[in-house]
Amino acid sequence: MQKPNNNISPTAWVTAYRRNFNDIPYAKEIFVELEKLRKNDIPEKYKTAELAPQIEARYKLLNRLLKESGVRQVLEIASGFSPRGLEMTKDPEFTYVELDLPVILKQKQVISEKIVGERPNLYFDIGNALGFGGLKKSLKYFDKNKPIAIINEGFLRYLTMEQKTFVTIYIHDILQEFNFNGVWITPDITLKSVLNVEKEATNNRVSEVHKDTGLNIEGNSFSSVDEAEEFFGQLAFKVEKHSFAEVKNELVSPQNLNISGEEVAKQLKDPHVFVMRA
Numbered sequence: 001m002q003k004p005n006n007n008i009s010p011t012a013w014v015t016a017y018r019r020n021f022n023d024i025p026y027a028k029e030i031f032v033e034l035e036k037l038r039k040n041d042i043p044e045k046y047k048t049a050e051l052a053p054q055i056e057a058r059y060k061l062l063n064r065l066l067k068e069s070g071v072r073q074v075l076e077i078a079s080g081f082s083p084r085g086l087e088m089t090k091d092p093e094f095t096y097v098e099l100d101l102p103v104i105l106k107q108k109q110v111i112s113e114k115i116v117g118e119r120p121n122l123y124f125d126i127g128n129a130l131g132f133g134g135l136k137k138s139l140k141y142f143d144k145n146k147p148i149a150i151i152n153e154g155f156l157r158y159l160t161m162e163q164k165t166f167v168t169i170y171i172h173d174i175l176q177e178f179n180f181n182g183v184w185i186t187p188d189i190t191l192k193s194v195l196n197v198e199k200e201a202t203n204n205r206v207s208e209v210h211k212d213t214g215l216n217i218e219g220n221s222f223s224s225v226d227e228a229e230e231f232f233g234q235l236a237f238k239v240e241k242h243s244f245a246e247v248k249n250e251l252v253s254p255q256n257l258n259i260s261g262e263e264v265a266k267q268l269k270d271p272h273v274f275v276m277r278a
Contacts (some may be wrong), residue, residue, distance in 0.1 A: 012080030026083035071149040078155035078218040148182040153278040156188030244268040
């Protein structure tokens with residue numbers, strides 16, 4: 001098992017802040033409670049709203065694809081302050097497990113209980129996603145006779161290519177335990193062109209946040225969607241690709257932030273969500 005990079009954790013604040021400007025259920029409430037919990041000490045450099053349309057599209061497209069899969073058992077890896085667990089478990093037929101490192105997950109659990117109380121079908125499991133054991137122990141909450149969906153949003157981009165390979169193999173092994181009755185859905189197909197758009201939109205402030213992780217994100221990104229598809233294909237996954245632009249008409253953050261249609265189109269042009277089956 002590889003050691004987790006705890007420096008990644010503050011990047012969850014960035015995403016939580018950017019979700020503040022849309023109509024995603026519980027997104028605003030989560031950030032309000034996060035600010036209270038941290039006593040308003042989140043540094044200003046983590047409060048960059050310019051990429052809110054991209055984050056909103058990422059969330060809404062993943063949600064749409066998850067619902068279209070029909071799967072009602074979900075493991076979200078590196079869940080951060082995502083509101084998806086709260087949103088999905090309003091349906092008692094869902095079983096939802098959030099896996100993350102201790103600091104973030106303990107805060108998230110406190111925040112969730114303040115907003116909705118305890119949900120019997122929502123579980124918070126501390127674990128290191130860079131080891132198979134860290135992922136496998138979360139399977140105790142699921143019925144292996146039913147399909148599982150594994151999702152992650154904003155996790156793989158912080159990993160080296162070697163770590164991406166390990167995580168992909170681990171997820172393949174998990175799906176095997178469910179007799180390959182399941183799906184992996186991720187928007188973490190970080191392209192070099194996407195990083196360039198992010199830098200331009202934030203006047204390079206996104207690079208400062210990346211430096212805080214101590215990782216070379218650009219050096220561990222893909223040159224193209226085809227290269228990313230080949231990467232996962234070589235690790236025994238069949239890929240179905242979806243562009244962020246598919247949900248362009250569902251976004252509300254551009255209007256709330258007065259972001260031009262041209263800028264929105266630029267942010268949504270290259271990012272994709274991969275729906276993968278082993």
